[in-house]
Every structure is written in C-alpha cells, then in structure tokens.
Amino acid sequence: MTGSLAARDLSVRYETLHGSVQALRHVDIEAHPGEVIGIVGESGCGKSTLVTALANLLPANARVEGSIVYHGVDLVNLDAHRRRLLRGDEIALVSQDPMTAFNPVLTIGDQLVDFQHHRKDLDRSQKKARIAAMLTRVGISDAEQRMKSYPHELSGGMRQRMAIAAALLTDPGLLIADEPTTALDVTMEAQIIHLLRELRREYNGIIIVVSHHLGVIAELCDRVYVMYAGEVVEGGEVDAIFHDAHHPYTRALLACDPARFPDRLERLPTIPGTLPNLTEPPAGCIYASRCERTLEPCRNVVPPCVKLSACHIARCHGVCG
Amino acid sequence: MLTYAIKRIGLGLLILTFVMVVMYTAVFLVPGDPASVALGPRATPELKKMLIERMGLDQPVWWQIVEFFRNALTGNLGYDVWSNRPVSTLVMEALPNTLVLGVTSLAAALLIGVPLGCLSVVRRGTAADAIIGVLSVGVIAVPSFVVAIYSLLLFAVTLRWLPAIGAGETGDLVSQAKALVMPALAIALGWIGYIARMVRASMMEVMGEPHIRTARSFGLPEWKIVSKYALRIAIIPTISLVAVGLGSILSSAVFVEAVFARPGIGRLVTDAVNTRNYPVVMGTVLIMTAIYVSITIAADLLIARLDPRVRDVFRD
Numbered sequence: 001m002t003g004s005l006a007a008r009d010l011s012v013r014y015e016t017l018h019g020s021v022q023a024l025r026h027v028d029i030e031a032h033p034g035e036v037i038g039i040v041g042e043s044g045c046g047k048s049t050l051v052t053a054l055a056n057l058l059p060a061n062a063r064v065e066g067s068i069v070y071h072g073v074d075l076v077n078l079d080a081h082r083r084r085l086l087r088g089d090e091i092a093l094v095s096q097d098p099m100t101a102f103n104p105v106l107t108i109g110d111q112l113v114d115f116q117h118h119r120k121d122l123d124r125s126q127k128k129a130r131i132a133a134m135l136t137r138v139g140i141s142d143a144e145q146r147m148k149s150y151p152h153e154l155s156g157g158m159r160q161r162m163a164i165a166a167a168l169l170t171d172p173g174l175l176i177a178d179e180p181t182t183a184l185d186v187t188m189e190a191q192i193i194h195l196l197r198e199l200r201r202e203y204n205g206i207i208i209v210v211s212h213h214l215g216v217i218a219e220l221c222d223r224v225y226v227m228y229a230g231e232v233v234e235g236g237e238v239d240a241i242f243h244d245a246h247h248p249y250t251r252a253l254l255a256c257d258p259a260r261f262p263d264r265l266e267r268l269p270t271i272p273g274t275l276p277n278l279t280e281p282p283a284g285c286i287y288a289s290r291c292e293r294t295l296e297p298c299r300n301v302v303p304p305c306v307k308l309s310a311c312h313i314a315r316c317h318g319v320c321g
Numbered sequence: 322m323l324t325y326a327i328k329r330i331g332l333g334l335l336i337l338t339f340v341m342v343v344m345y346t347a348v349f350l351v352p353g354d355p356a357s358v359a360l361g362p363r364a365t366p367e368l369k370k371m372l373i374e375r376m377g378l379d380q381p382v383w384w385q386i387v388e389f390f391r392n393a394l395t396g397n398l399g400y401d402v403w404s405n406r407p408v409s410t411l412v413m414e415a416l417p418n419t420l421v422l423g424v425t426s427l428a429a430a431l432l433i434g435v436p437l438g439c440l441s442v443v444r445r446g447t448a449a450d451a452i453i454g455v456l457s458v459g460v461i462a463v464p465s466f467v468v469a470i471y472s473l474l475l476f477a478v479t480l481r482w483l484p485a486i487g488a489g490e491t492g493d494l495v496s497q498a499k500a501l502v503m504p505a506l507a508i509a510l511g512w513i514g515y516i517a518r519m520v521r522a523s524m525m526e527v528m529g530e531p532h533i534r535t536a537r538s539f540g541l542p543e544w545k546i547v548s549k550y551a552l553r554i555a556i557i558p559t560i561s562l563v564a565v566g567l568g569s570i571l572s573s574a575v576f577v578e579a580v581f582a583r584p585g586i587g588r589l590v591t592d593a594v595n596t597r598n599y600p601v602v603m604g605t606v607l608i609m610t611a612i613y614v615s616i617t618i619a620a621d622l623l624i625a626r627l628d629p630r631v632r633d634v635f636r637d
C-alpha cells in the first residue's frame with residue numbers, strides 16, 4: 001500500500017524545564033509515491049524532529065500542532081493504538097546511530113523476527129527465510145550465520161545494513177532514513193549510499209533521507225527541503241537547489257560543502273554565527289542574524305513563502321518571484 | 322568463560338578459608354573459657370579438661386584450623402560435643418528445611434517483585450505505579466520479625482488457618498506447605514518491595530535507550546518491549562542484588578526459624594552457640610558459607626549468560 005504524505009503548518013514544541021523549545025514551526029512538506037525526498041540543514045535545525053513526527057515517534061514532552069496526512073489519514077489526531085499499528089507496518093524509520101539501534105542482548109535474527117509482528121500470516125520459519133533473503137539483498141553475505149550474531153559482533157556498516165533490512169522487511173509505504181551514513185566512515189558511507197540507490201529502483205513508496213551532508217542528498221534525492229532553526233527555508237528539485245539556490249542559507253550551505261574543495265583544506269569554511277535560541281525565536285526572519293544581505297524588513301517581518309517555479313519555493317525577503 | 326569460572330571458584334575457596342580463620346580466631350578471643358561456660362558452675366576440673374581436649378581447644382589456633390580443613394576435605398566436620406553425632410549428619414538433617422524456606426522465599430519475592438516492577442513501568446505515572454511504589458517502600462520498612470509476629474497472630478491465632486510452629490508432618494506435603502507460608506512470607510515480604518523498586522529503576526533507565534525506540538518504531542506492543550527487550554537488560558542488577566542479599570536471607574532464616582520453632586540450620590546454629598558446641602558451629606558456618614559462595618558464582622555465570630557483552634569479555 002502506498003500513498004502520498006503531506007504535512008501542513010506543522011509545529012512541534014518540546015516542553016522542558018528551561019521553557020518550551022520551538023523545534024519546528026509552520027512546516028509544509030509533501031511527498032508522493034516513488035519520490036525520494038531529502039531534508040538538509042545544520043545539526044539542531046529540527047530535521048530529526050520533523051521525521052520523528054512523521055513516524056509518530058515523538059517523545060512524551062513533545063506537543064504537535066498542524067496536520068500530517070498520510071494516505072488520507074491524519075496522523076496527528078490518531079489514537080495511540082492505531083498509531084502503533086502504523087509504525088513498523090506502513091511507516092518505517094532507520095534511525096541515526098546504527099551502533100545503538102539494536103538491542104544488545106538479543107540476536108539480530110530474534111529482533112528481526114519480532115519486527116515482522118504485523119505479518120500474522122507468516123510463521124517463524126517463513127519470517128526467518130524472509131530475513132535471510134533481505135539480508136542478502138542489502139549485501140550481507142552468510143546471512144544465516146549473521147542472524148545468530150549479537151549487535152556488538154558486527155561492524156557499523158553491517159549494522160546499518162541490518163537496520164535498512166529491518167525497515168524494508170516491513171514493506172513500508174514510507175521509509176525514513178535519519179542520517180543513515182553520519183556515524184560511518186567514508187568507505188562505508190559510499191557503500192550505504194550505493195545500497196540506497198539500488199533500493200530506490202525497485203521500491204515504489206516514499207523515501208525520506210535526512211542528512212547534513214549535501215553530497216548524500218545530491219546523489220539520492222529527487223526533491224530537497226532545506227531547514228534552518230525549525231523552519232523550511234527553501235524547497236525544490238535537486239537541480240534547482242544545487243544550481244539555482246535562492247535562499248542565502250542554502251547558498252551558504254553550498255559554499256561550505258567539502259565536496260566543492262578538491263584539495264584538502266586545513267579547515268572547512270563554516271557559516272559564521274550560531275543558531276538562534278529556539279525557546280524565544282526572533283521576530284522576522286530567523287536567519288537574519290547570520291544573513292549576509294539583511295534588508296529593511298528582515299528583522300521584524302516574517303518573510304513570505306515565494307514560489308519561484310512549479311515546485312521551487314524560498315522563504316526570504318530578498319527573493320522575488 | 323571456563324577460566325573465568327575457575328577464577329571465581331578459586332576466589333570462593335579463598336573466602337571460605339578467610340571466614341573459617343576469622344571464626345577460629347573469634348573463639349580464641351572471646352573472653353571466658355568455653356568449657357566452664359558450657360558445663361556451668363558445678364563442673365569438675367576433670368570434666369573441663371576432657372571437654373577442652375574433645376573440642377581441640379588445647380591446640381594452637383593455627384593447628385586447629387589446619388586440622389579442621391584436613392578433616393573437612395575427607396568429609397569429616399567433627400563431632401557434636403554433647404551427643405557425639407557427626408556434625409555433617411546434623412547439618413544434612415537440618416539443611417533441607419532451611420533450603421526449602423530460603424528458596425521458597427526467594428522465588429516468591431522474584432515471582433511477585435519482578436512483575437510488579439514491570440507493571441510499574443508499563444503503567445508509569447498512573448495510580449497503579451504510585452500504589453506499587455508506596456507499598457514497596459512500606460514493606461521494605463517493616464522488619465521481618467514484625468511480619469512474623471503479626472502473621473502469627475492473624476493467621477495462626479485469630480483465623481486458625483495456618484499452624485503456628487513446626488515444619489509440618491513428615492511425608493505430608495500439604496501440612497509442610499502450610500507450615501512454610503508464614504516463615505516464607507516473613508522473609509520474602511521486604512524483598513518483594515526491594516525487587517520491585519530495583520526492577521522499576523533499572524528498567525526506566527533501559528527504556529530510555531535508543532534500541533527501545535527502535536522496538537517502538539516497529540510498533541511492538543508495550544508489554545512485549547518491557548517483558549522482553551527491556552527486562553533482559555534490567556534484570557541484571559536485580560540478579561546481583563538478590564545474590565548478595567542471599568546472605569541476609571539466610572540470616573533472617575536463622576531468626577525466623579527461632580520464631581516459628583522450625584527445625585533447620587538456624588535452630589541448629591543458635592542452639593550450638595548457646596551451648597558453646599564449637600564443632601557444630603564451625604561445621605555449620607563452613608557449609609553455609611560454601612552455599613553462599615556457590616550461589617554468588619552461579620549468579621555471575623547467569624549474568625554472563627544473559628548478557629553476550631559480558632560473555633565476550635570473559636571469553637577465553
């Protein structure tokens with residue numbers, strides 16, 4: 001089963017002892033079956049918050065406003081039981097850190113069998129056969145043997161393959177990978193990207209890939225949303241974002257991309273300044289304090305969402321449609 | 322794993338030796354001549370001399386210890402000063418009753434405490450959690466002699482459901498089980514609270530780990546996450562706690578056997594101390610320490626079985 005996904009005016013707050021962190025503010029995104037969507041932005045921009053909200057896995061201190069409609073169902077107002085039924089069946093999340101994603105005292109095989117609990121039609125041996133086939137598909141040789149391993153006996157790259165296999169085993173309509181390569185070294189990263197590229201050819205649901213690494217996004221995605229301090233500041237097709245970026249933040253990100261510097265640099269360039277305090281986000285444009293071309297209204301008027309082409313948008317006073 | 326086991330057993334033997342050395346030195350240091358205390362004021366010098374020789378107290382302490390271990394290795398724990406029966410026979414007669422009491426108490430504490438701890442976690446923040454919390458702290462605070470005396474008054478005197486004393490008729494399982502209820506309750510009640518608290522605390526910590534989020538992201542039901550994914554890890558500190566606590570369970574058994582006039586190691590050792598029957602005291606202490614040490618080793622091996630990471634650390 002596959003269907004479209006749309007988040008409308010989605011905001012998430014985390015209630016903490018130090019006040020309420022506005023981690024996500026008025027986000028609109030959409031995705032259609034067969035598409036690979038990228039979400040990019042510096043660390044702390046709310047990328048994980050966004051995808052965790054999409055996967056219905058926000059922690060107890062999170063408060064959600066707005067709507068997330070997947071396949072005609074509003075996920076925000078779903079009761080807890082139906083939410084759980086969607087998780088690991090329709091929606092699968094490959095989380096950030098493969099080192100800690102699996103239970104350390106159970107074998108991988110045991111966990112992967114449990115993760116298929118929605119498939120009441122299969123018995124244990126059929127589930128094991130599916131696991132073996134899936135592990136082979138994600139490039140793990142001696143699958144039978146690996147199923148008997150404990151997580152700490154596997155390398156990081158191997159565990160990330162396992163995590164991807166686990167997600168695919170559930171035949172999800174929406175597959176979310178939150179920084180799937182961040183914890184890996186360069187060789188492993190290339191292998192995992194290669195694997196994801198292979199997978200997208202035979203998969204017809206939605207894939208959402210989160211990364212702060214532009215190269216990963218460029219290689220995998222059809223469309224990209226650029227996030228800054230809890231807002232989507234620019235969105236569009238990969239080509240438009242990489243070659244015709246309008247928002248100053250996107251441009252700054254591109255300028256700092258290590259892939260642009262063929263010779264190894266002593267220090268990578270970074271965007272000057274720091275993220276604003278999300279407990280009291282500034283009025284006007286949230287990027288104003290770090291922007292290189294601040295205009296008159298930037299400090300106190302919220303910038304409009306400018307439509308640059310059919311699916312290219314930017315939220316900036318400096319761009320005109 | 323094998324070297325690990327051997328190391329642990331070696332350490333256990335060392336503890337055993339240490340305990341016996343302390344025991345013998347203590348006898349030597351206790352003021353008053355044991356023979357006169359044991360025989361009372363009317364003892365004749367000949368009688369005293371005979372008793373001292375029979376207990377080996379005329380020998381230097383180190384020689385007594387060496388002799389004790391040499392005999393123990395051949396299965397001879399010495400002889401009761403008064404009845405002249407072998408100490409090993411006395412211990413073997415009393416041991417089953419005490420073991421049944423200890424194992425029943427421990428099993429009851431685990432079978433009730435662990436599920437209560439889990440329930441607290443599944444229903445965290447609700448009234449059920451609060452009630453379990455208050456009751457746990459409550460039962461930990463109540464000393465076991467209070468439980469023993471109140472349950473005696475309630476179940477034996479007022480309601481007359483359970484026998485007040487003894488270990489039940491030999492060969493009659495129902496009567497033995499009835500006689501076991503109150504002593505086991507007296508020992509187990511506090512432990513139920515301890516274990517429930519301990520399981521709740523370590524499980525709350527485990528529930529915050531990322532792999533639990535993974536299990537959730539696959540939509541596994543909460544009870545399954547708690548009972549399989551979290552409990553396997555959270556139970557480990559509880560196993561260590563219980564293994565260490567076994568010493569205190571055995572010492573409460575001494576006292577509980579006295580209250581309920583239950584035959585067992587507790588009675589044996591209390592009587593022996595009162596009558597300065599040193600061979601019996603020494604033999605019993607040796608056996609009890611050996612049991613305690615073995616259980617600690619078994620717990621460590623069980624932990625290594627439950628946690629593959631620990632297992633790998635000790636892999637040869």
Ligand SMILES: Nc1ncnc2c1ncn2[C@@H]1O[C@H](COP(=O)(O)OP(=O)(O)O)[C@@H](O)[C@H]1O
Pocket residue numbers: 014015016021023041042043044045046047048049050059061278
């Ligand atoms: N459980 C939480 N409680 C409070 N604040 C949180 C929580 N999770 C994330 N945050 C805050 O929300 C903001 C966005 O975090 P996150 O979504 O993890 O960003 P990213 O994935 O882009 O690095 C950060 O400021 C972070 O500190």
Ligand SMILES: [Mg+2]
Pocket residue numbers: 047048049096178179
């Ligand atoms: Mg993140």
